[in-house]
Amino acid sequence: MPPFSQRSAIVDLGSNSVRLVVFEGVVRNPLPIFNEKVTLKLGRGLDASGHLNEEGVALAMDVLGRFHTVARAMGAEPFEVVATAAVRDASNGPDFVSAIRARMPGVTIRVLEGTEEADYSARGVLCSLPEANGLVADIGGGSLELIHVADSQYHEAVTTKLGVIRLQDRAQGSVERAREIADEMLSEVNWLPGMTGRPLYLVGGAFRALARLQIARTRYPLSLVHLFTLSEGECREMVDWVVDAPRRTLEKLPNSPRKRLGDAPFAATVLRSLMERVRPSKVVFSIDGLREGWYMKHVASSVAGGDPMTALANDMAGRLARNPDLSHALVGWTAPLFPDETPVQKRLRTLACTLSDIGSYDHPEYRGEQTYQRVMHCHGVGFEHSARAFIGLTLAVRYEVPTDSALIEPSRYLLSRTEVDRATRLGQALRLAYALCAGTTVLLEECRILVEDEKLVLILGARSVRAAGSNVRRRLERLAAFMGLTAEMREE
Known part of the structure; x- marks a missing residue:
């Protein structure tokens, strides 16, 4: 090779x-x-x-x-x-x-010994979520590993005989008896109370089956189990529903994981017992576990310290954008439009700027659609669903997808009204920036934008004046109107 x-x-x-x-x-x-x-x-x-x-x-x-x-x-x-x-x-x-x-x-x-299995599972979750701080629960057929992760490493770890096959055998198929067994075994893990109020990260095929059932049942707009997140209340309600629902009800759901339906009530029972002990702040499903942990330890340890979302954005831009180096200038150029942003919001804006030209080689009639789908469905271990929704919406607007289009309904579902507005503002700003600079850093650096006395002001240098035409003015006026401002162009 x-x-x-x-x-x-x-x-x-x-x-x-x-x-x-x-x-x-x-x-x-x-x-x-x-x-x-x-x-x-x-x-x-x-x-x-x-x-x-x-x-x-x-x-x-x-x-x-x-x-x-x-x-x-x-x-x-x-x-x-x-x-x-x-x-x-x-x-x-x-x-x-x-x-x-x-x-x-x-x-x-x-x-693998139980602690080695726990080590790999923890590395897998940290591969996706380097800042994870809580409890990893990795369920298999024969065992359940519980791992405390924080500061990019695992601390306590224990393996229990609560795998779904073993639990069904011991309980002789009784969900009620399975709950008694789960309660008894989990009560012996003396460090679990210290996990109270922290996130719970779920790994393993039987837990993934629960997520698939919930996604289908609630008509969630993304059929992605990885980083699918529920509040504690939502997860408790899901668990009760899975335990009580007749199998035929589960089978009728679209994309029902039929091979896992027999395991689902027992996985739900273990999850319910676990939640009663730790009362998690949220529940996050991860497809990354043992196998990805093995990969990060034995193959990719040299790059393990990088941020997964930044790495993926840089990779996509390097392959699909005309000028990947423009992203840094775009981050600075758009900053005056977001004076009150949080560090998380700035990170999303930075990622959107990095990915802002990945539709450049697509057919002009389909750039918006292709780019949106690419962001929403790409294989990226660190992309939380809300991040996909924000970046996807930003780039859809950048490529002039109508804001009432059915295409971007997943973003409207996943984002708050405030975040929809931020994404729309950023998308229109990027559309203006590319009209000014045609993807070149030198032309973008010749101009700047700012908010001043209820006006959105575009200040143009010598070369950017020559590059600015009616198209630039229209895009400036559209952005200003969205922000409730009047537009003004000045020469520097």
Whole structure:
């Protein structure tokens, strides 16, 4: 493989399923280019028999043989298999690992201890949310890892036997009994009370299934589980609904995760018990967990200190914009229009300026639509939904999408009226800036904009005067009218 196509691969061999993920490159935002999962249920019956499920073992051999062939054909290096709770706890786990080594020669195979599994899960969440400060709960088929994250690292960590397969087996399919078991086990985690009032970050397929059900049920405008966020009250209501709803009700929802519906009430039961102990400030779902944590530790540790949203914005601008270096000048040029912004608002404005020209090579009839969809649906681990909505709306306005268009309804749903107004103001300012400078730094630096005595004033230097025409005046007047000001152009 050529150097720019460096690839790495991990097989996550869990108690419920096995998944191969192949990542492309060494970048701050893990980029999966192959992702395939097969349900094995290796942990089914483990507590009663002490052994891995025989049917799952037989299927695993075939699946792992395929995964080995695919990863090698794609040139993945490093390439590792990591096994978790079921293989770790089963008496025939060592024999199973020996059989895997025979099927996958030359591949590193590791059975993770509970603390290692917690470490990877914590790194995965911190990959998306470097400033996370709260409790990570990573649920699998055989175990539930609980990890305290803060200051870009994890502190306390514990593994419990509250995976959804194991819990169903121990409770003999009774949700009521499962709640008793969850309450008992969680009461033994003595540091949990210290997590009260902090965010709760949920990782794992069974928790993701809850998010998918809630997204479908509430007609949430983005079908993205990653960083889907609920208030404590919303999450409690969701949990009660999942536990009580008949299966046929869940099955009728669009994009219902059918293979996970049997697990959903038990995942909800664990979540309810957990919430009663920590009363989180909010609940955030993350698709980044063990596999992304492995990637950040073994492949991308050199870039782990970067901000994921900034890294993605710079990457997109580098590939799609005419002049990626213009963004810094745009940030300074638009600043006088936002004198009262908070640090978070300034960060979003900076990201929007960085991404403001990524539609430059799209067809003129579809630039607005393409750019909006690109921002709203791009694979970026750090983009919270509200950030996507703000930046997407800003760029839609920059490309003159009508503000009442159905296209931007997700932004209107996700943002407050104040943030919609800020995004619209910034989008119109960027539209004016590009009319003035045509994407060049030298022309933008020749002019400036300011608010003065109920006027929006555009001050033009010698070359920018020659570049300013009726199009510039129209855009200035539109921005001024939106801000409730009158427009004025001056020569410097």
